[in-house]
Amino acid sequence: MAEVLVAPIPQPHTVVIASDSPFTRRDFERTVTAAGDLALAGTCRWREVADRTARWRPDLVLLDASAGPLPELPDMVARLRSPNRPPLIALLVPPGVTRVDAEYADAVLASGRGAHAVVRALEVLASGVVVTARAPGRCPEPGPGPEVRQRLSTLTEREREILVLIVDGLSNREVGSRLFISPDTVKEHVSRILAKLEVASRIEAAVAAVRAELGQ
Template sequence: MIRVVVVDDEALVRSGFQLILNAADHIEVVATTAGAEAVDTVQRERPDVVLLDIRMPDVDGLTVLRQLRAMPDAPVVAMLTTFDADEYILTALRSGAAGFLLKDTEPDQLAQLVRTLAAGGIVMSPKASRAVWQNHPGTTATVDDAEAARVGRLTEREREVLVLIAEGLSNADIGTRIHLSAGTVKDHVSAILSKLRVSSRIQAALLAQRAGLLGPRNRSESGR
């Protein structure tokens, strides 16, 4: 059972997500809360996945994200937004968010996105991901010399895995795609994060994009 906490300042959004996710197999929304109580709620409930509003009037969603990611055994956190081109999205990704999705995500897609998050994948709503790759300052910047050197230390197989990470695939899905066990993929992912000196899959994906490892198709369809 995947345990989920939904954090949003609007009660209607919280109840809607709870209703949709609780109707799905093997997913349980164990709590919903506004931003001010988010950290205490997560500490108490110990969810696997947190869906966190990026903009809340009572507390900054980015601040909550950093607090959640600093916890021991931190949950996977994905950001919720109503904007295709929210200027805070890139900051959230660099702060450890596992992705983002729009609040108007189709109900039949929402449960699968949560499963992807719980399995270690990256979630990006296609419309919003296009906005990030194409419009946000910094995503199209080239890598500096130190970053280029780190990317250059990746093996051919690790580069292949990195591109699939950027597509949003979980370890199991990557293994299926390139015919490796999930355990072997996990070892490759750990090596990639270590060599790139990043702390999350999404940060590795952003570096891969800046290094030119991702083609247009990857940038526009990541997370599908």
């Protein structure tokens, strides 16, 4: 009898949400649970995050600084990075902030676009599509080349509208509701967007759009 090899099912990346706001913790808990591409390791207050990270060993940690600067951030990040398998660290800041302690985080995310957009950005970070400056042995990813901008320029106005909503983390159904078109129509547009951008997933399309500052 021939041996049947079963490929292991990939496990979702895990994330810890650290915030002193119970409302923020609850909002992200619901959003991560609904997203499906990330698994929630747990939520906690800011000063509990180092101990919880050591216990839960997540792939990512989101530190909520949207209500103001976090006290003792460098020391806390050093504690988070001390295990053998340190997590990626994302810092959530208020919209409009121009100077943050970016050197302490792998990604800095603005809170103004909502939990869905932040979770989508975390999925991109976890996927490895974005190369972070702090990752050992890696170099920062260069800006979008002329070929990327050329591909983006081939999108129709409707496709650009849909891509902006994809960047915001909306599903096909949510995009359809926003633009008053059916989810099947959105799906067709998304397929054409992926083909034009020469990418394999919505996440890669979102990365291309963000890096080219679509709509700015």
